[in-house]
Amino acid sequence: MKRRVLGKGIEAIIANKPNLNENGDFIEVDIDNIYPNPYQPRKKFRKEKILELAASLKENGMIQPVVLYRDSNKYFLLVGERRWRSAQQLKWEKIPAIIKDVTPKEVMVAALVENVQREDLNAVEIAEGINLIIEKNHLSQEEAAVKVGMNRTTVTNYLRLLKLPEAVKQSIISGEISQGHARALLGLDNAEAILDVMSIILKGTLSVRETEKLVKKTNEKPETESGNITDVEQDPDLRKAEESLSKIFSSKVNLVYKKNGSGKIIVYFNNLEEYERIHKLITKE
Numbered sequence: 001m002k003r004r005v006l007g008k009g010i011e012a013i014i015a016n017k018p019n020l021n022e023n024g025d026f027i028e029v030d031i032d033n034i035y036p037n038p039y040q041p042r043k044k045f046r047k048e049k050i051l052e053l054a055a056s057l058k059e060n061g062m063i064q065p066v067v068l069y070r071d072s073n074k075y076f077l078l079v080g081e082r083r084w085r086s087a088q089q090l091k092w093e094k095i096p097a098i099i100k101d102v103t104p105k106e107v108m109v110a111a112l113v114e115n116v117q118r119e120d121l122n123a124v125e126i127a128e129g130i131n132l133i134i135e136k137n138h139l140s141q142e143e144a145a146v147k148v149g150m151n152r153t154t155v156t157n158y159l160r161l162l163k164l165p166e167a168v169k170q171s172i173i174s175g176e177i178s179q180g181h182a183r184a185l186l187g188l189d190n191a192e193a194i195l196d197v198m199s200i201i202l203k204g205t206l207s208v209r210e211t212e213k214l215v216k217k218t219n220e221k222p223e224t225e226s227g228n229i230t231d232v233e234q235d236p237d238l239r240k241a242e243e244s245l246s247k248i249f250s251s252k253v254n255l256v257y258k259k260n261g262s263g264k265i266i267v268y269f270n271n272l273e274e275y276e277r278i279h280k281l282i283t284k285e
Helices: 047-060 081-089 104-117 123-137 141-148 152-163 166-174 179-185 191-204 208-219 236-249 272-283
Strands: 027-030 066-071 074-079 094-100 253-258 263-267
Touching (some): 066 081, 074 094, 074 104, 104 141, 123 141, 123 152, 123 166, 141 152, 152 166, 166 191, 191 208, 236 263, 236 272
Parallel strands (some): 066 094
Antiparallel strands (some): 066 074, 253 263
């Protein structure tokens, strides 16, 4: 089977002849007139890596120019944001650059593809990048999948991560849990359960497989609420008992009755005053 590759990245965009000045040199651009790529999916740059690169630039200069595109009379980075940030640390005034004539839509897709190919992104950043492409270009998931060179299922799985609570997404970004853990957590139906299970994952360093088993167990109904339960709605005697109890407590009452004779009575209250009234009725205080 032919391997499907990612769509066009930055290298495809800058492959043609660069724009040089009249002397055939790279253009020098004021560093203060350069802005980060607004479509850059990578949100975090490690400070120590920027400082290491700054030390290298100080020693050797900037051998490879940054690549920019122009939009609304401003220059935005296509390639070389770490070099630009490192040059700022050195308080350089200008840096060598190649200027490319590209559209923001081309930049948006290429930036995501380039970072995915270099494995610079975590799963949440990839998901946010795909979502941005879909929203800005009014694409379906299928169309977005074609743009970035992924299959539809992969795109869907990434986008599902955006439904997770913020704390879970931050744990993916920090590397505390993997994408596999996160996908398992999506099997839970509410944020509270998701956060509870994630806490167990972090405390016990659970594997993805162990997390899947825990999610399945969490979703299962307790034994006291499953199997051999008599349906109150279908049993007139139990329904009559339930109505009788509701009158005694002046509140809604549910009966859970199992065929082995065990069960429970659930009495509902809407506020603290109702609770106190029911409590006094039961305890006769």
